[in-house]
Amino acid sequence: MFLSGPCSSFVHLPLVCLSFCSTETVMDTRTATAELGWISFPANGWEEVSGYDENLNTIRTYQVCNVFEAAQRIYVEIRFTVRDCASIPSVLGSCKETFNLYYLETDRTVTEGVKGVEYWANAPFLKVDTIAADESFSQVDFGGRLMKVNTEVRSFGPLSKGKGFHLAFQDLGACMSLLAVRVFYKKCPSVVQNFAYFPETLTGAESTSLVIARGSCIPNAEEVDVPIKLYCNGDGEWMVPIGSCSCKAGYEPDNGNLCRACPQGTFKSTQGAGLCQQCPLYSRSTIEAATLCGCRNGYHRGDMDSPEDTCTSVPSAPRNLVSIVNQTSVVLEWHSPRDTGHRDDLSYNVICRRCHSPERRACQPCDDSVAFVPGKRGLRDTRVEISKLRAHTSYTFDVQAVNGVSNKSPYPAQQLSINITTNQAAPSVVPIMHQVSSTSRSFSLSWPPPEQPNGIILDYEIRYYDKSSVLNSSMMLSETTSVVLEGLMPGTGYVVQVRARTVAGYGVYSKEMLFQTLTDDEYKSELGQQLSLIAGSLVGGVCIVSLVAIAIICSRPDMFNGPTPTVTFPTLSDDPNEAVREFAKEIDSSCVKIEEVIGSGEFGEVYKGRLKPVGKKEIPVAIKTLKVGYSERQRRDFLSEASIMGQFDQPNIIRLEGVVTKSRPTMIITEFMENGALDFFLRQNDGQFPVIQLVGMLRGIASGMRYLAEMSYVHRDLAARNILVNSNLVCKVSDFGLSRYLEEDTSDPTYTSSLGGKIPVRWTAPEAIAYRKFTSASDVWSYGIVTWEVMSYGERPYWDMSNQDVINAIEQDFRLPAPMDCPVVLHQLMLDCWQKDRNARPKFPDIVSMLDKMIRNPASLKTGTNNIPPGPCIHPLLDRMAPDLSRVSSVEDWLAALKMTQYRDSFLGSGFTSLPLVTQITAEDLQRIGVSLAGHQKKILTSVQSMRPTMDDQSPPSPAGILT
Incomplete structure (x- = not known):
């Protein structure tokens, strides 16, 4: 378009709208052939004409197009020609070779953008730049000379309004032609780089801006480093890649921009750039994109094997298992299996079972006390030494061959078995000795029996010597677990050792222990104190006996003629938590491992478990638990048993390890007794023990009850079911849920229960049934019933008689007859325990002494004739006995x-x-x-x-x- 005169005019592009689309070029008038329809003002100003470009192509001189993306910075490319002012002499003073470029943002649509000339003349356009021509021409020559076309690019932004913008060109007095206008913006194209896809991204508002584009992993790829991004610069170029993706497991890279699934028969176990691999030996994959090849039937991978490893199988059984028995020890040796399963992690497990008969179904796992060297699991060598077995006992040993996939096989490990029987062996070492008393010329000692007697202990040999004269030692024998060493020097230390003897001979001496006699002065001083104490006790005793006698005479002459009034006694504590804190050790629940249920009690389940105190060896334990939903009273009763047990320390009383009260469930933890309840154990081993062995078990029970009596406790529920037996056949009194403390400041310590509740009638003394009066004498009655249970191998007392029949029969002086083959002396002991007059019954110290005499004189235990005393002991119910x-x-x-x-x-x-x-x-x-x-x-x-x-x-x- 050629312009003449000094006029100033605008040509206006109607409206350029911005929205999102994929078109990059906003407007290009070079290809237009029809009228463009720009609004120009004034009316005689700009007008649309056809012209030619530098290649003589027909073009329109202005144009307009829609922009569909919200660009922040817009570029305008203008192609134009300008007449050299020098070639127009007549207007040289007012002629210009420049024009201005303006823009105006708008929120209006195209149809709303049509305004009058006045509005556009005064619209608030923003100036982009004054554009000058680089080259101008003197005249138009279409005869062969080309026009001098100028091309200038200007940009503006950032844009803030959403509808679009208007462009305006202002004539400053130039003679020029606007050949073409191209409006465009810049962006970075979509791209796949490092297995991540980045979308098209517009450049920033400034030419120096860097726009962050977030990438996303292509299909079947996963992030490696995050965040994943690229930067788009002002020229529409990607730069500075950060983060990346890679093909995930089961897919391999293809051409750098695709993750292809692994075909069947191949796999890829990890994410990354690696390629798919063929399945290892003895494995296969039947699907695409496999991350692991499954092992074929009979083959497995171990827990530590990688997916790339070959599948392997379990080993065959060991070969040529032989044994060498030496008393209570055995050495096992074997050869490795023929087939190791194609693995190099072969090991062996040795399983020990103690058998009551050659039949395997009569076997049970060995005690934890049995020692295996170097161990019983995970052995690399084909040899193991096993010791601390029981004498004259049958054992079965299974040697298993295992490897890293044995735990994957559904079938048991291949094993080889062997049966052995141990020989007679000497007893184990006596663990410790205690000094009971001391004088200037003697001291008395006691000790517990060996943990493994390996038979009946015949006697103990005591060796002692003056610590200053090691070579002059003396010997002494004792048939009991105590001795008094006499004829010693005053104020002298003596080293003492003891060892036990069975028919197999003597065991090893105990460790040396030093005991001291008193000096003469010390002995006289102590003797004087004892005499003063005895004298005072006698005087006080006379007063107490007198007062008690007066009280009895004033009340009623016969205390059994009617119900006894309630008597209150001092308890451990009104608060069971306080009593538990005082007498029981709190154990952290993390130290307790529950393994299996072995029974149920009044308050909840009973479990076998393991206790691993901090810094100590792990031990097996029994765990009583308090069931969920307990009442406060049940919790008090549950904890009271622990507070009672915590006061006892005697070899024939079950040992309390501790309690768990600060977490749930609440637990009472005791030592574990391998053979369980005595009644069940006897029924399982009917007729298996000699009489002297049974007497030894009874002696242990009596010893425990003697201790309780000395501690002023009445058990109230003594029965074979509440006696536990360990692996060495040591019997221990348990279940103190009904135990009560007896007053010691009266001449007749009793516990009178005023509460209801069930009474074990078959084991309970008649005065306890009738008047709920419990004493140590009522425990003696129960002990007689326990003796009958032991000698009858767990028979139910009074057979199938009802409780009322039992009460009536006892009232009529009926007593249980001797079990089959029961020695007369033992049945007489039972009858003594069942005396109606509780004062006529023996005390527990007397019972222990009687049993000790039987053990020392086995001839007294011959069966003989079991005579039932005439008179009141004969009863019609005898018909039920045999x-x-x-x-x-x-x-x-x-x-x-x-x-x-x-x-x-x-x-x-x-x-x-x-x-x-x-x-x-x-x-x-x-x-x-x-x-x-x-x-x-x-x-x-x-x-x-x-x-x-x-x-x-x-x-x-x-x-x-x-x-x-």
Whole structure:
């Protein structure tokens, strides 16, 4: 467009709207062939004309187009020509070779943007720049000369309004032609870089701006470093990459911008740039994009194996297992398995079971006290030494071969087994000695029995010597676990050792311990104090006895003629928490590991577990728990048992390890007794122990009860079910839920219960049943019932009689008869414990002394004749005590009367089909039939002997061919 004259005019681009689209060029008039329709003012100012570009192509001189992206900075490329002012002499003073570029942002749409000329003349346009021509021309020559076209690019921004903007060109008095206008913005194109996709990103408001573009991982890729971003500079170029992605497991990179799935038969286990690999040996993948090849049947990977490792199998069983038995120790050796499973982490486990018979079903796991060197699990060598076994006991040892995948196999580990029987062995060492008393010429000592007696202890040998004269030692024997050493020097230290002896010989001496006699002056001083104390006690005792006698006479002469009034006694504490804090150790629950349920109690479950105190060796324990939803009273009763147990320290009283009260569940933790309750243990081992062994067990129970009596406690629930047995057959009194403290400031310490509740009638003394009066004497009655339970191998006291029948029978002076093969002296002890007059019953110290005499004189334990005293002890209920053989007519009836129907098929199958034939049976016959328990053999032979007199006339000879 050529302009003449000094006029100033505008040509106005109607409206350029901004929105988001993919078009980059906003306007280009070079290709237009029709009218563009710009608004120009004044009317004689700008006008739209056709022209030519520098290549003589027809173009329109102005144009407009829509912008669809919200750019922050807009660029305008203007192509124009300018007439050289020097070539127009007549207007030289007012001629210009420049023009101005303006823009105006708007919020209005295109249709709203049409205004009058006045508005556009006064609109608040912002100036972009004054544009000057680099080259001008003198005249238009279409005969071959080209126009001198100028191209200038200007930018403006940032834009802030959403609808668009107007461009305006102001003529300052130039003779010029506006050939083309291109409006555009710059952006960085979408790109995939480092396996991340970055979208198209507009440049910033300034040419120096850097715009951050956040990237996202392409499909099947995962982030490696975050954040993932690129910077878009003002020229629309990407720069400064940060972070990256990589193909995830199961996919491999392809051409740098694609993650391709691994085909079947291959896998890729980790994220990264690695490629898919073929499946290792003995494995396969049946899907695409596999991250792991599954092992084929019978093959596995270990916990520490990587997906790239070959699948392996479990080893075969060890070979050539042999044993060397030496008393109570055994050495096992074996050869490695033929097939190790293609692994180099082969190891061995040794499993020990103690058996009551050659049949494996009668075996149980060995005690924790059994020692394995170098260990029993994870052995690398093919040899192990096992010690601390029981003497004369059958064991089964299984040697397993395992490797890193044995725990993956659904089948048990391959193993080789061997059966051995230990020999007689000397007892283990006595753990410690205690000084009971001392004078200037003697001192008395006591000690607990060895943890592993390995038989009946015959006696103890005590060696002692003056510490200043080691070579002159003296010896002394004791049949009990105590001794008094006399003839010593005053004020002298003596080194003492003790060892136990069985039929296998002496054990090892205990460690040396030093004990001191008193000097003569010390002894005289102590003796004087004792005499003064005895004298004072006698005087006080006379006064107390007098006062008690007066009180009894004033109340009523017969204390058993009616109910006894309630008597209150001092308790440990009104608050069980305080008592527990005083007498029981609080254990952190993190030190306790619960393993398995072994029973249930009044308050909740009983578990076997492990206790690992800080800095100490882990030990097995029994754990009593308080059930969920307990009442406050139940919690008090539960904790009161722990506060009672915490006061006791005696080898035949169950040991309290501690309590857990600061977390849930609340627990009472005691030592673990491997053989469980005495009644169950005896029933499981019917007839297996010699009488002297049973007496030894009774002696331990009596010793524990003697201790309780000395501590002024009454147990109130003494029964075989509340006696626990450890692996060494040591019996310990337990279950102190009903125990109570007795007053010691009266001549007759009793505990009178005024509360209701169940009473174990079969074990309870008559005065306790009638008047709820519990004393140490009522515990003695219960001890007599326990003795009967032991000698009858866990038989139920009074059999199937009801509780009321038991009460009535006792009131009529009925007493339980002697169990089968029970020595007379033991049954007499029971009858003494069951004296109606509680004052006539023996005390627990007397019972211990009596049992010690029996043990020292085994001849007194011969069975003899069990005579039931005449008179009141005869009772019609005796018919229930022994099998009634008068009515039996067949072998089946006879065995049912003996409660041995399990042997029916054995008897009939061996030819003993009638009672006359049964009367001819011998011990050898029973052994061949399969009656292996000694107690069952005795019971059958005793019954057979009692039947023989009634069948002498009809006894045929033994059947020919039987048991050959």
